[in-house]
Amino acid sequence: MTERVDIGPLALLLMLLLLVTAHTARIAVAEGPKLEVTVPNSPDPYDIRVVIEGPGGTWTFEGRTTISLSGVTSGTYAVRIYYRGYLVATRVVAVNRENVAVEIGIPFVDVVLRAVDLSGRELSGRLYAVAEPRDAYSELTVTGSSIVIRRALEPIAYSLYVEWESPLYVRRASLNLTEPAWSLRSRGVVKLPVGDLTVTVIDKQGRGIGGAQVRIANQLLTTAEDGKAVLMRAPLEYKGEPVRYDLEVTYMGYVLYRGSLTASSTSYTFTVTADLxxxxxxxxxxxxxxxxxxxxxxxxxxxxxxxxxxxxxxxxxxxxxxxxxxxxxxxxxxxxxxxxxxxxxxxxxxxxxxxxxxxxxGGAPLSSLQFHLLIAGLASAAAAIAVLSVVLVRRRARKLRVVGPIY
CATH class of the missing domain: 2.60.40.10 (Immunoglobulins)
Structure with a gap:
């Protein structure tokens, strides 16, 4: 008696295996040219995705830095490299009967920026920076006035936020930039809205008033002869908004102006006209x-x-x-x-x-009364002298008597 064996599931499994083997052979082991792609500088292969698109179809490889595609059809192939989901490199490869090997590195760059004010002077101290997307670079450091982004992806656009706080004026300035890493690298500097805020005190004729005291941002300044007082390196804009300062101007203890001013990167000179x-x-x-x-x-x-x-x-x-x-x-x-x-x-x-x-x-001032008294005194003195002279003459005449001849 012959035993009957049910081979239905087994046959189905064998058929699926044959189909997969046939498909794989057509991609990897079929006869014809071979295309090899190598990604040499990936810190972690699991962050890599390679997409090859050509006459024979589209193939995607995850977590591999070396890909060998055999038996490809002659023609032009587009090779795209993705790192952590970001498209970082594209290469067009021509395959024509011979094996082709290409090496496509991930374009990492270090971006070094200097934070400066509108006049190009370095801003150090209380400097803060952050870049997005965070997973598209290894680290960001701030030292002095330098901002360094390590292993940034060259073609990726980054949103960079930079903030600086003045240690003297307790005010902040900030700037937002969105640029590819290559553009940030060529830029080299980040100009924050920080500049010299000038207050000029003038009179109604437009002449500068020197010696006026200007109190602004916890600082007490004195105007020069031209009436100008300068608040050096003052924050002018913060998060896209103008910066407000309280202002008081006094002259010789008298308040000429008390109020506020609003500064920005396009408006940082102010004039106070004093009622003098x-x-x-x-x-x-x-x-x-x-x-x-x-x-x-x-x-x-x-x-x-x-x-x-x-x-x-x-x-x-x-x-x-x-x-x-x-x-x-x-x-x-x-x-x-x-x-x-x-x-x-x-x-x-x-x-x-x-x-x-x-x-x-004789250089001595005399009033009209004093002058007339002086004249009267002189006249009286002259009259007295004249009378005295007459009296003296008469007395002398009496003493000199004339005696005639004696016979």
Whole structure:
């Protein structure tokens, strides 16, 4: 009696094996040219994917750095290399009856950038940077003003964020860049929106006011003769927005301006127009003549805040006078006069100061009263001298009596 064996499942398994073997033989062992692709510098083969596309079809290989494709049809093949899912290299290969071997490296580059301000000066200290995508480079380091991205993929576009904080002004500046690694590498520098913020204090005529105090970003600056004060290396923009600064400008203790300003990479110069006055003083004598060389002093709260001397016409000019109450003191050859000035008196009209000077004799000033008294005194003295002279003449005549001849 013959035993019957059920070979249905076994036959099915053999047929599937034959189909797979036939397909593999057509790709790898069929006769004809051979195409070999090598990826030499991958740190981890499991991050590699190679895609070959040509006349015979499309083949994909995962986790392999060496691929041998035999029995390929003659023609042009496109070889694409993917690293961690990013397309990093493409090569077109012509296969024509002979074996072809190509080596396609992963284009790693080190990107070195210097952080600078708008004037090209290096920014070091509180510098921070981050790049995305994070898995497309090995590490990012910040040292001083240098930003280094190690083993970046040359064709991949990176989003780079750089931030710098001023240790003096407690303000931050930042910048976003999106560029391929090769472009960042050729750039070499990252210019952050940091620059010199300038505040100019002028009067109503546009003239600079020197000596004004500018308080900004916890700093106290003093304007130069041209009225300028400069806040060096000030952050101007942060996360795409302008940076705001509180500003106070004073002159001789008087607040000229108190408010704020908003700076940006295109706007970092500001002008404060101060409400200061020009005081003109005319120092005259009793006859309206100008007194040259008189010392004119301006006092506020007992302190002398301005000094000038009169010219040949008796005119003295004091610039940049703040519109508050002052006292004006005029001194001329021992004569002194002090008057009170209200803010309304500083309207621009000359202040006239008349001193009791009618005439000067031997450099000594005399008022009209003193002069007339002097004249009267001289006249009295002359009359007295004349009377005395007559009296003396008469006395002498009495003593000299004439005696006639004696016979």
């Amino acid at each position: 006055r020009t005081l003109t003083v005319l120092v005259l004598g009793e006859s309206g003549q100008g007194l040259q060389g008189a010392r004119v002093s301006l006092l506020r709260e007992g302190n002398e805040v301005g000094t000038a001397f009169t010219d040949a016409g008796g005119r003295a000019v004091l610039e940049n006078v703040i519109p508050v109450e002052h006292f004006l003191r005029v001194e001329y050859k021992g004569l002194t006069q002090t008057i009170r000035l209200t803010p309304q008196a500083l309207s621009g009209e000359p202040i006239r100061v008349v001193l009791p000077v009618y005439i000067e004799i």
